[in-house]
Amino acid sequence: MYIENINSPKDLKGLTIDQLNVLADEVREGVLNRVSEHGGHVGPNLGFTEATVALHYVFNAPEDKIVFDISHQSYPHKMLTGRKEGFLDVAKMDGISGYSSPLENPEYDNFEVGHTSTSVALASGLMKGRDVLGGHENVIAVIGDGSLSGGEAFEGLDTVGEIGTNAIIIFNDNEMSISENHGGIYRNLQELRETNGQAANNLFKAFGLDYIYVEEGNNVGKLVEAFQKVKDIDHPIVVHIHTEKGHGYAPAVENKEGWHYHMPFNREDGSLKNPGNGENMTALLGQWMAEQLKKDPKMVCIAAGTAPAFYFDKERREEAGKQFIDVGIAEEEGVAIASAMAKRGAHPVFSTFATFLQRTYDQLSQDLAVNGNPAVINVLGSSIYGMNDFTHICFFDIPMLSHIPNLVYLAPTTYEELIAMETWAIQQEQYSVAIRVPAYGCAHSLEEVDTDYSQLNKYKVAHRGEKVAVIAVGDFYQKGEAVVNALANDGIDATLINPRYLSGEDEALLNDLKKDHQLVATIEDGSLDGGFGERIARFYGPSDMKVINFGVKKQLYDRYDVNELLRENHLTEEQIVADIKAIL
């Protein structure tokens, strides 16, 4: 056992290559221990174990700066930089995040990272900063082949090529993104692998970068040799290493997509420790879309690297044929291709998590909404019940999307309403439409839902009472319903409204409420700042109507306890009822 004695990269320096090989196996064992108990990214970390050992053997972190891309592959790095307990000791696993984090370790982690395609761009800033301040350290960017398809990665390569001083780009080519790779560049990468890096045409050289190739990317000795060659180099170089995703754990090698990320599992056969149950709105949506493709030959489902996020597995993708396209991890392209497909008369639907849709603000505005092309964007995961990692928070979507001119943003409250909105949005030819797919629970409508949403900003009154109106958004509609029921028990006959449209006000209805209401309460599963509630507060600002907005405070969030978050933000039903009554 060497890992026991490794508390910082300095402790690797005296080891032989054979000992480093043993250490790599121990690190792999630690990664497997963590992900099997705790869940996490499996394949990317297993494939990058040897490279991490070699990196920390050759380079001198923290003086030399290593920047991870998306940091799906940073677990081995964490184990070698003083955080091994988070892998070896079940009790300490919660203390370690799944991503690179200076908050967790300011010495060895240079950036909080959880989105792809950023490492080379960030490295360019470390280069430029070093050069201006007169430093001499190595700047090392790690990036996978899947992440390379993102625009920011190319922009970064271009700038690194321009700056021209020391930078070492470890290009970790495991021949996979989350799913298989998609894009023209992957043919060139294949050519490079097949020619042992000798192909005359070379994407990286075209960006002005030097280049070497290492076929055995899971061989510590070969990696050490390559890294020693490029250490302290005076210009940027790409070290293209060919690795195996999931290396060392058979189930992860056999099913690379399924084992990119995994929930806690039994080591012996890879079976889930806690098989899920219950309905999931996004899974139902994926199933509906797959069926709908058969009925509507104009419809095309678009993924940007994350087809599994909307349950388009390999089988479903193959069945869809021409009616499915994965543009790789390239969200900007995802929106642009959707807009132009709609322009040409097809029925495109692009689905991705809200946190990744952040990359498309300008494309949503310019390529899509300014043009008014009738494409559909499914916004996934937007809930405080969604992913809760620092870099993966999805509940700032309403501030982001609802103020973009000419973009209609819909918030269904049930599965049936979701499907009615999807059906309308896909078939209509008038509006660019984004739909906030409910990410909390899977409610169903008891009554018929409307099928036509072309009259914009028409809110739905579920119950007309008096004095208090509750406008409850999307997957917090049921919470609004519960609040109204609780108020009824206290003798208050409150009005209940499903606003449906996040991007505008129903002025007629809101004005009408002034007659016999004193207070409007808004409830949303998202940010207060720039949220739906502020829209209502502005509307009533000059009038006698009081308004109280329930939502989440603007701040950074990381691995929070959702019940605590609810209480802190006065989002439990009891708190909402109490706050409403306090105002009356």
Added chain:
Amino acid sequence: MYIENINSPKDLKGLTIDQLNVLADEVREGVLNRVSEHGGHVGPNLGFTEATVALHYVFNAPEDKIVFDISHQSYPHKMLTGRKEGFLDVAKMDGISGYSSPLENPEYDNFEVGHTSTSVALASGLMKGRDVLGGHENVIAVIGDGSLSGGEAFEGLDTVGEIGTNAIIIFNDNEMSISENHGGIYRNLQELRETNGQAANNLFKAFGLDYIYVEEGNNVGKLVEAFQKVKDIDHPIVVHIHTEKGHGYAPAVENKEGWHYHMPFNREDGSLKNPGNGENMTALLGQWMAEQLKKDPKMVCIAAGTAPAFYFDKERREEAGKQFIDVGIAEEEGVAIASAMAKRGAHPVFSTFATFLQRTYDQLSQDLAVNGNPAVINVLGSSIYGMNDFTHICFFDIPMLSHIPNLVYLAPTTYEELIAMETWAIQQEQYSVAIRVPAYGCAHSLEEVDTDYSQLNKYKVAHRGEKVAVIAVGDFYQKGEAVVNALANDGIDATLINPRYLSGEDEALLNDLKKDHQLVATIEDGSLDGGFGERIARFYGPSDMKVINFGVKKQLYDRYDVNELLRENHLTEEQIVADIKAIL
């Protein structure tokens, strides 16, 4: 004269190459006539005149679809597609926009375009739409070498390579961006030009694309020959044409940067028809930054292709040396490099127009603010008095930036306050800071301004009155002052507040106002939806305080009359005073 008889591309079909050459000269003359009278993009359009004539001779628009990138080069296209009067007749010039626009011409313009690097991505959607629907037209994307550095362009190339069916990418290489090009790829492009397209290493081939080279990109005959070769091709191909920016007008050839865009000028010597006068806040900021670089060796100014926007001309850039970097038209990289430079201890300042900053929403959120690195972002042009083209509206910046967690967004009201905020933001090490550079007027402070802004969200009370408080944001502060003065004349002693911070509320102050105020009015030079005013409306929602927000309605805007816009949105001083008095 041939142009008189050209009302659609069909009218070109019978002409000989010699006649097409004459037509190209007539088109050039039309472009010069328009830009000299009306202002507009000069160099890009002059350089693409021959190529446009050849495109419309060989291809069959509107069946074949041409997509322009940023559409700085679409004037010749407009002249050949029924809009020549907008070039030949001074009285009709206002009827034609400076950009590709289906609203203006639904037949021949496929997209509203004004941001760079989108044409190939949009073309990929036309390809995919065509393939799914069973069409057979040519899809043609035009893109310049300057635009190629943007991430979306690379994402588009990658996807076009993947789709693999007919697409013709006209790569218009005039060896210039707005300024000179920056990035590693430009060495490869030079190599391609120098080898007549024969270099073994080829950026476009690395993206999986076929490729041909045309050295004489301003020769109609050569272009016709090349385009005929690729018409109806069954796979994607890049036609790399080497053109001269400003071709045919000596001043524009000699000073390519100065003549990228130009205000109305005298044809004979290129002198301005209406030399500007008066102070300009952004020009003063550029001058201050250039001087500041000399005092602070850690400071670095960053441009993303638009250094002229903050008055960093060639001389200033050269003087700045290592302390200036232009990352090319690559705004995502601009934010990432700024963040990482700050992490490394440098003092980076990235300046660009708000409309282009839209491309960096995720980088501002993830690469910058989640990390809290102390970089400074100067947000330019955010005013209804700024650029007023459809695709260049800059006054939706507050909804975009002020709700991003952990990003401080400041709004100075005068030059002195701007410089005080810049100085503080550049030197401090605690916050990621964006600064809304006043774009309307150039007010000066009569009193000393604060120098320390580290106590976040502390609004400044300029005058403490009662009953009404006016919170006036940034360059509309002077408007607020005028409103308060007008109210004073009516016997109302209103409070005047400069909020300074757009990203948070001064709760203590706002609570204190409740004591002796009935109404708070907010005034901002920007969008109501998601704007600063809504923040105040939400704060006071549950209380007795009334709130009225003055700002601009969310909608698409194009070449509006600013005085009309003010009136329609109740933003004249008289209207604001009247609205306030109506509520009291």
